[in-house]
Amino acid sequence: MSRIYKSPSRYIQGPGAITELGAHAAPFGSSALGIARTAAIERMGAAIKRGFEREGAMLALEPFGGECTDAEIKRLRSLARERGCDVIIGIGGGKVIDTAKAVAHTLGAPVIVCPTAASSDAPVSALSVIYREDGTFDRYLYLPASPDVVLMDTEIAAAAPVRLTVAGMGDALATYIEARACAASGAAVCGGGTMTRAALALARSCFDTLMEDGVKAKAALDAGCLTPAVENIIEANTLLSGIGFESCGLAAAHAVNNALARRPEAARSMHGEKVAFGVLVQLVLENAPTKELDEVLGLMRAVGLPTTLAALGIEDASRELIDAVARDACAPTDTMGNLPFAVTPAGVRDAIIAADAIGGSR
Structure with a gap:
């Protein structure tokens, strides 16, 4: 059996790194669907969109439904297709990121993840944890590749609840x-x-x-x-x-x-x-x-x-x-x-x- 080593194509970590998101996303496509909780969109959405505007790229931010379920993945996949998005971005915690990875997988699209906390190792993995509608664990979804880019803004992560x-x-x-x-x-x-x-x-x-x-x-x-x-x-x-x-x-x-x-x-x-x-x-x-x-x-x-x-x-x-x-x-x-x-x-x-x-x- 062969030895296998998996990792994201690029990992970026540092204070203020979220301002670079548009520059890192632009090489993958001209229109991105960003998935994030409503509070994150309200807090960071305007600054992130300005970065995309500087790169001449479009970003649509969609509130996350709350659980990484099959239904939520299907909903966001349909939304990405309707809007012609060719890049998927997950901005948030493990469930947001796992959902973004799963959506990108079903679309065959590149995926960028931006953790807002250092609460798990979900951001760099070729894996999504799927939950049932009641929030209990369902299964692992193994993906063919790790994320294309992982961008960790440590100012944001350090400001998250301890x-x-x-x-x-x-x-x-x-x-x-x-x-x-x-x-x-x-x-x-x-x-x-x-x-x-x-x-x-x-x-x-x-x-x-x-x-x-x-x-x-x-x-x-x-x-x-x-x-x-x-x-x-x-x-x-x-x-x-x-x-x-x-x-x-x-x-x-x-x-x-x-x-x-x-x-x-x-x-x-x-x-x-x-x-x-x-x-x-x-x-x-x-x-x-x-x-x-x-x-x-x-x-x-x-x-x-x-x-x-x-x-x-x-x-x-x-x-x-x-x-x-x-x-x-x-x-x-x-x-x-x-x-x-x-x-x-x-x-x-x-x-x-x-x-x-x-x-x-x-």
Whole structure:
């Protein structure tokens, strides 16, 4: 099986980068459909349109419907066709970006993504997470290519609610831990093939950056500052984590997240928060050294990531509920099987219970 490495064609990060959007979009087409939440359009729309006008290109901004569902993708695809748009742009968080990528895929059009927070690694991946109409997880949509351009304005990301960047740290925390499991099992990476040494090195760099700069970045963000540590964490949450997961693979942490995401009890928690708890579950399944478990827990607590089911919103974690989550996480279509050892729903159930106890007591 061939080694495969995926990445966006271009990644741009820095303060004020959103003003360059028109210049980066113009080479791909003369008319773009921009998808964003209404608040983002009101806050940034005029400035972004001025950039397109300077390039002699057109931009139509359309409010996002709220969920990355099949119905929303179909609606926006039809709108893009009606308006003759030849470029799709997603401006916002993970669900906006995933929707833009899916719309572009169905049209065969180039896609540019502009994250407004460093809340997940969705921006750089050739993947969209599709949800049901009630907001619960449905499936992964694997795409043939990563975005053409990822433009991350760090002034905008740093001004977002701090919880979003912290959730991004939770998502990024899983990158290397899942990558090394996939390396040990020889699992295929997202979209097929096996991992490269380059991807595994980036996954490791993601983990090291979180440990080195995570607490410093959280303090700076709480104080309303954009520091080198914040820049590093934004890159780790977005670029390093995105390339790392996609070109190395996923394992137990994301399988647990997916199962939790299907539970309405956990609806108030963010993707990265559920993934972070999934990291604890995976470390329990692996019987990770106490030193490593303490290191991971120390970071999670220091930046405010949830370490228990109750912190995710599951106040009454009955045995029946945990059994259901464990069975769901072990579905053949999910990524639990990428661990380098056999796993059963009963074993995952016990690991969830143990992770919850460890997260609440240490």
